[in-house]
Amino acid sequence: MLTIRNLHVSVEGRPILKGLNLEVRAGQVHAIMGPNGAGKSTLAAVLAGREGYEVTDGEVLFEGQNLLELGPEERSHAGVFLAFQYPVEIPGVSMVQFLRAALNAHRAAQGLDPLDTAELMALLREKAALLKLDPSFLTRSVNEGFSGGERKRAEIFQMAVLNPKLAILDETDSGLDIDALKIVADAVNALRTPQRAFLLITHYYRILQHIQPDVVHILADGRIVRSGGPQLALELEEKGYEALLLPA
Amino acid sequence: MQPTQDEILTQHLNREYEWGFEVPVEEELAPKGLSEEVIEFIWAKKKEPPFMLDFRMRAYRAWKEMREPHWLNGHYDPIDYQDAYYYAAPKALAEKRPRSLEEVDPEIRRIFDRLGIPLHEQEILAGVAVDAVLDSVSVATTYKERLAKMGILFCSMSEALENYPDLVKKYLGTVVPYNDNFFAALNSAVFSDGSFVYVPKGVRCPIELSTYFRINARKTGQFERTLIIADEGAYVSYLEGCTAPKRSEHQLHAAVVELVALPGSYIKYSTVQNWYPGDREGRGGVFNFVTKRGIAYDNAKISWTQVETGSAITWKYPSVILKGDNSTGEFYSVAVTNHRQQADTGTKMIHIGKNTRSRIVSKGISAGHSQNTYRGLVQVLPSAENARNFSQCDSLLIGQSCGAHTFPYVEVKNPTAIVEHEATTSKIGEDILFYCNQRGIPTQEAVELIINGYCQEVLAHLPLEFAVEARKLLAISLEGSVG
Numbered sequence: 194m195l196t197i198r199n200l201h202v203s204v205e206g207r208p209i210l211k212g213l214n215l216e217v218r219a220g221q222v223h224a225i226m227g228p229n230g231a232g233k234s235t236l237a238a239v240l241a242g243r244e245g246y247e248v249t250d251g252e253v254l255f256e257g258q259n260l261l262e263l264g265p266e267e268r269s270h271a272g273v274f275l276a277f278q279y280p281v282e283i284p285g286v287s288m289v290q291f292l293r294a295a296l297n298a299h300r301a302a303q304g305l306d307p308l309d310t311a312e313l314m315a316l317l318r319e320k321a322a323l324l325k326l327d328p329s330f331l332t333r334s335v336n337e338g339f340s341g342g343e344r345k346r347a348e349i350f351q352m353a354v355l356n357p358k359l360a361i362l363d364e365t366d367s368g369l370d371i372d373a374l375k376i377v378a379d380a381v382n383a384l385r386t387p388q389r390a391f392l393l394i395t396h397y398y399r400i401l402q403h404i405q406p407d408v409v410h411i412l413a414d415g416r417i418v419r420s421g422g423p424q425l426a427l428e429l430e431e432k433g434y435e436a437l438l439l440p441a
Numbered sequence: 442m443q444p445t446q447d448e449i450l451t452q453h454l455n456r457e458y459e460w461g462f463e464v465p466v467e468e469e470l471a472p473k474g475l476s477e478e479v480i481e482f483i484w485a486k487k488k489e490p491p492f493m494l495d496f497r498m499r500a501y502r503a504w505k506e507m508r509e510p511h512w513l514n515g516h517y518d519p520i521d522y523q524d525a526y527y528y529a530a531p532k533a534l535a536e537k538r539p540r541s542l543e544e545v546d547p548e549i550r551r552i553f554d555r556l557g558i559p560l561h562e563q564e565i566l567a568g569v570a571v572d573a574v575l576d577s578v579s580v581a582t583t584y585k586e587r588l589a590k591m592g593i594l595f596c597s598m599s600e601a602l603e604n605y606p607d608l609v610k611k612y613l614g615t616v617v618p619y620n621d622n623f624f625a626a627l628n629s630a631v632f633s634d635g636s637f638v639y640v641p642k643g644v645r646c647p648i649e650l651s652t653y654f655r656i657n658a659r660k661t662g663q664f665e666r667t668l669i670i671a672d673e674g675a676y677v678s679y680l681e682g683c684t685a686p687k688r689s690e691h692q693l694h695a696a697v698v699e700l701v702a703l704p705g706s707y708i709k710y711s712t713v714q715n716w717y718p719g720d721r722e723g724r725g726g727v728f729n730f731v732t733k734r735g736i737a738y739d740n741a742k743i744s745w746t747q748v749e750t751g752s753a754i755t756w757k758y759p760s761v762i763l764k765g766d767n768s769t770g771e772f773y774s775v776a777v778t779n780h781r782q783q784a785d786t787g788t789k790m791i792h793i794g795k796n797t798r799s800r801i802v803s804k805g806i807s808a809g810h811s812q813n814t815y816r817g818l819v820q821v822l823p824s825a826e827n828a829r830n831f832s833q834c835d836s837l838l839i840g841q842s843c844g845a846h847t848f849p850y851v852e853v854k855n856p857t858a859i860v861e862h863e864a865t866t867s868k869i870g871e872d873i874l875f876y877c878n879q880r881g882i883p884t885q886e887a888v889e890l891i892i893n894g895y896c897q898e899v900l901a902h903l904p905l906e907f908a909v910e911a912r913k914l915l916a917i918s919l920e921g922s923v924g
Contacts, residue, residue: 241875241879242878242879243875244875245871264878265875265879266878266879266881266882266883268879269878269880269881270881274879275879277876277879280876281872281876283873283876283877283890283891283894284895285893285894285895285896285897285898286890286891286893286894286897290890290894291877291880291890292880294877294880294886294887295877295880295881295882296881298880298881298882298886299881302881334894351880355880355881
């Protein structure tokens with residue numbers, strides 16, 4: 194589904210990713226772990242198409258298509274979803290209005306008519322229940338006055354609504370208390386299907402106790418330096434990055 | 442590669458003003474320029490009662506002694522008042538005012554059809570009565586008879602002077618005196634038409650009353666005069682919309698609106714102003730120099746809602762004199778400026794009565810090279826025990842070259858008053874646009890969504906069908922303004 198080959202990315206002329214390779218198949222969950230500054234969030238931003246990230250070499254294929262040629266909204270329409278590390282507030286715009294615009298843009302890209310209000314509301318209520326969000330949350334302004342935990346749940350809620358093929362979760366676990374983490378993990382597990390892949394970017398082993406990854410990668414200094422099964426995360430938790438990153 | 446946000450922007454920036462068409466209509470004009478003879482010409486042309494000649498002459502003489510003000514936070518070149526026509530009437534209307542909608546000249550009807558303003562009552566779906574004003578003359582007023590059965594008078598100012606001269610005489614100039622300011626004095630001297638509303642005691646006007654203003658003729662100013670009187674316990678909601686053709690020269694629009702809210706009444710006045718704003722370099726466009734003021738007696742309420750997207754310069758302060766005890770004044774405003782537009786707008790709330798309340802919510806949006814100023818005065822006089830005011834002034838900046846300014850003046854002469862003021866300035870940042878893009882929402886649509894959210898509190902006060910129009914206008918005014 195996602196193939197990244199020799200990806201080099203600079204931000205303001207400073208190289209951040211330095212030859213990253215990654216292969217993600219449909220149905221898989223890949224965890225990307227690594228110390229601060231390794232380039233984890235840069236990877237998420239580049240995949241989603243944020244401005245200001247200059248790809249200096251390499252390629253990214255999403256279902257055989259050159260992802261880097263698409264604008265951010267086209268990537269979204271193609272099925273790429275990013276759960277933001279720091280979701281922004283949109284004052285005065287309710288979650289219903291926001292997701293109506295998003296869903297209908299997706300539908301328009303597929304040549305479908307807009308959803309009518311009843312269908313929209315039914316879908317939103319169903320997914321809100323999955324994230325154990327109070328229905329009143331739908332009429333509140335997007336992320337305005339939300340706690341950190343609510344914002345992260347709202348991101349996963351949006352993911353459930355938009356039904357992506359590839360979901361990138363950028364440190365969704367940080368700032369969540371145990372209960373919220375459990376809710377988010379349960380929702381992600383419920384959304385695991387053979388057609389959908391997840392890229393889980395995280396500092397911590399904690400979330401991987403709830404969401405079992407297929408592959409764990411360690412990202413350091415702009416490259417994936419080690420890959421392995423779930424036990425790699427456990428090893429990392431026990432020994433720390435420094436020990437694992439020492440040259441063998 | 443994909444076009445960048447800047448490129449998308451630039452494409453949209455070239456969008457034209459949609460309402461800029463001009464329809465050749467044969468006009469009858471007053472002699473060019475301004476003099477006592479011209480004033481008399483207008484008065485005679487309109488066959489007005491004698492008190493009006495006196496009113497106009499006093500205003501003209503006062504105006505001659507005044508100097509054109511230039512204190513706005515912006516710039517305009519002095520206007521040559523002798524190089525303009527102060528009365529332009531489409532001939533078809535001047536010779537014979539239509540008595541019914543069927544009599545309206547087809548050419549004139551076509552202008553309003555193109556603007557989407559239906560003059561056929563059967564086409565009016567939303568239950569809005571319309572008074573359409575073209576240049577100096579009222580074209581038609583719909584729903585008049587139905588309203589008359591409830592005792593509601595809704596007609597052009599000319600008809601009011603003909604049919605209800607005593608009512609006009611009693612209230613005209615009582616809220617905005619003939620010598621109030623330079624532009625109000627000019628209006629008082631030369632105004633040719635406008636709308637008149639009277640709602641009798643205890644009557645709740647069941648439909649929205651609406652006037653649609655259109656400047657068509659060349660080198661004419663539009664000086665309409667609106668007078669709305671809500672008698673004791675009455676309620677009326679009034680809407681005003683406006684457009685003008687594209688012209689390379691500036692056009693002056695110096696209107697006066699007077700609201701009289703008698704005890705226990707409620708007047709809700711909404712404006713969606715979309716005069717031609719000039720081109721991207723600031724050539725042409727309407728100077729919208731308007732005096733709007735209401736007076737609220739005991740337990741009365743006046744609420745102004747305005748969405749200002751057009752005009753080269755908007756310079757106006759819809760105000761409320763809270764004269765009566767327990768009276769309420771509200772001002773909800775969205776002012777959008779793009780390209781080279783300038784807006785200096787806000788409100789004045791003058792607290793005189795006891796327990797008077799006022800609320801101000803102003804949302805300024807600046808894009809391009811425009812300048813957007815909020816200027817407001819909250820005045821609490823010694824008599825105003827327990828006066829309360831809340832003001833919220835927010836500014837939103839789009840791009841790097843625009844400006845937003847806030848001048849809140851507060852004068853409190855009674856220690857029991859509580860006056861609160863909040864202000865914010867924000868930008869539509871790259872992060873919020875990227876967030877929307879990532880969810881699949883294209884940039885232009887995202888801007889519309891964000892702007893609508895930002896203005897929500899104000900738009901919520903517009904009557905529904907007007908709110909829809911206002912949302913569209915906001916989107917169009919700001920199309921391509923994000924980079």
